[in-house]
Each structure stands twice: as C-alpha cells, then as structure tokens.
Amino acid sequence: MANSMRTFASDNYAGVLPEIMSALAEEAQSHRHARAYGQDNVTNEARLLIHEIFNSSPDDPLPGVHFVFNGTGANILSIIACTHSYHAVICSDISHIICDESSSPETVTGVRLISIPTDENGKINVDIIEEKLDRIGDMHAAQPKMITIAQPTEYGTVYTIDELKQISNLAKKYNLYFHVDGARLFNAASSLNCTLRDITTAVGVDILSLGGTKAGLMYGEAVIIFNQSLLKSDDGQDNSLKYRHKQVMQLASKQRFIAIQFLTLLKNDFWKKSSEHSNGMAQLLKKRLESLPKKNDKPLIRITRPVEINAIFLEIPRDWYEPLSELFPFYMWRTKTSEVRLMCSFDTTENDIDRFINKINELIQN
DSSP states (O other), rough: OOOOOOSOOOTSSOOOHHHHHHHHHHHTOOOOOOOOOSSSHHHHHHHHHHHHHHOTTSSSOEEEEEEESSSHHHHHHHHHHHOTTEEEEEETOOOHHHTTTHHHHHHEEEEHHEEOOOOOTTTOOOHHHHHTTTTTTTTSSOOEEEEEEEOOOOTTTOOOOOHHHHHHHHHHHHTOOEEEEEEEEEHHHHHHTTTTTGGTGGTTOEEEEEEEEGGOOOOOOOOEOOGGGBOOOOOBBBBBHHHHHHTTTOOTTTTTTHHHHHHHHHGTTTHHHHHHHHHHHHHHHHHHHHHHHHBBOSSSSOSSSOOOSSSSEEOGGGHHHHOOOOOOOOEEEEEETTEEEEEETTOOOHHHHEEEEEHHHHHHOO
C-alpha cells in the first residue's frame, strides 16, 4: 500500500519531478552503453548548456562543471577548489556548512570555518565580513580565502543583486573567492524574477554549488567553476579539480544519470515550473496563516521572517507542534520560542494547505 504521508518538513522529502523520472527512464531503457566518469555525450551536452545559461557570450571560456552526489559533497569540492589547509572560509553562523554538514567541511578540507553573525533575516553584510579580514598576512592566523553565502539564506530570504555585488566587490578587494551555496538557487531566481546569470556570473560569483535535489531531481548537484584561475593547479595543469573530484569520492561512474537530470531541468528554463510553484504555495500558505482567527484580539501565530521563497518561519503555540506534525511533519527550528519552519515543494497542493489550516482551526476551537 502506498505511503500517503504529506509533509511541510523539507523539499528533500518530496519525490521526483515526472519529467525528470521520464528522462532517467528513457536514458536507462535505451540500452546504450556510454563512456563512464563524465566522458559521455549527455554529460558534455549538459556542460555546454550550463555554459550557455550562465555566461554572457558564447565566446566566454567554458566553466568547469563537476556533477556530484549531494550538497555536502558540492560544498566540500567547492572549498577544496579555492583553498589550502591553512586557509579559512567565512560563512554565516547559521550556514548549512557549519550547522548541518557535521564536521565534514573542516575534516575533509582542513580549512577553518569562521562564522559571523547574521542579521534578523539570515544575511551577512560586508561590514561584518570585513571585520574578520584584519589578520590577512599574519602567519599565526588561518588565512581567509573564501566567502560563502547561501542563496537563498537558511531563513528563506533572498540576497538582492545589489547585496551580491557588494559581497563580490569585497571579495575582490581582499583577493578572496566568492562561493554561493545554491541548494535552492532556482527558488531565489524565481523570487527575484531574474535569470540564473543575473545572480551568479553577472555579480562576480567565482564558484557555485547548484542544487538539484530540492528542485525535484532524484539526486545530484553540480559544482560550477566560473573563475578560470580555479581550473589550474599549482603546477599549471588544466582542470586540476578533476583529481580532487575523485579524491573526495564524489565522482559518479554513470555520471550521465546525474547530467540527464540537469539537462532536463535547465532546458527551456524548465526549472521555473517547480520553483515558481513551490514559491507560490508558500505565499498561499502565508496568506491562509495570516487569516487565522485571533484570540483576545491577538494573533495565535507570528510569521518571523519575510516569505520570499518556498519557506515560512513562524512561532506557534507549543502545544500545537505535536498534533500538527503528526498530520504534516515539519521541523522545530528554535525550541525556546517555538519557531518552526514550513517548506513547500514542487508537489505541494492547495489541498495540503487546506488540510493543514483545517487542523489548526480544530486546535483553535479546542
């Protein structure tokens, strides 16, 4: 019997876009053999499409594209591409690499993660970043070499194009690399109503972890290197990252099955279908939450962060959490204030939202 569970826990909980599944099935059922480890035609076609989408001119150098299994692997490979073990990576104190990837970034890469506080919307600004750069050249300190941000942030807020340019300019001023953890980059682009190029190459991003799983892929992410200097090793060899790709155990043998998913997602901006839907469902859910009845003229819930992508953060009565999460599992974000996170996905429906709101109304009546 099929499991009918629906959730607001994470877009990782959702299944696979039907179009992605069809592309995988077609490739698998073709009975074609293909060269392994990314030497196949499908992977090459995906790389060329990424070049077309992210670069402003066909004459621009090809970016380095490395498909990996998961987001942690994408971030680790990105760090390795930019740093040596005596370097440091500047990140926010709520960033995925420091809060949700265990100790793997530091253990595998050898770098130090330097976290800095975010504002109330989960963003880091250039003034606070610059405060952490006063020991560049000091042999007694880990040397900052990379700034990483999540776009969108862990609070579901989106850096504007101007904010991205400010961070990029700061990175260039101090000879640092600018990395974007784009696990939900498609949602950010839909929120800003812009192209993927507008929030990456056009603002000076050096390297990108491009998420696929949260956008409806079965699995797979991509590391895209725009800064050509990162494609050279210390001894001048071309594309040295291919050796590190293997070293960190993220090189898939049948890589075409990751590439075919990105090819499907990126062709004709198909990614907009899932990102616009999940963003739209979050806006609908927000509207329904805001229309809930009040008690003694006071709202029973409080939305705590701007709703800009497919995430809603809100504070709820503590005794609501168990009965609501039994119906639709979701995460408690901050126990002290009973702040929770609700995530919509490409397959979230209005019926899901109706059932969730109906359950809240039951709790209010009781």
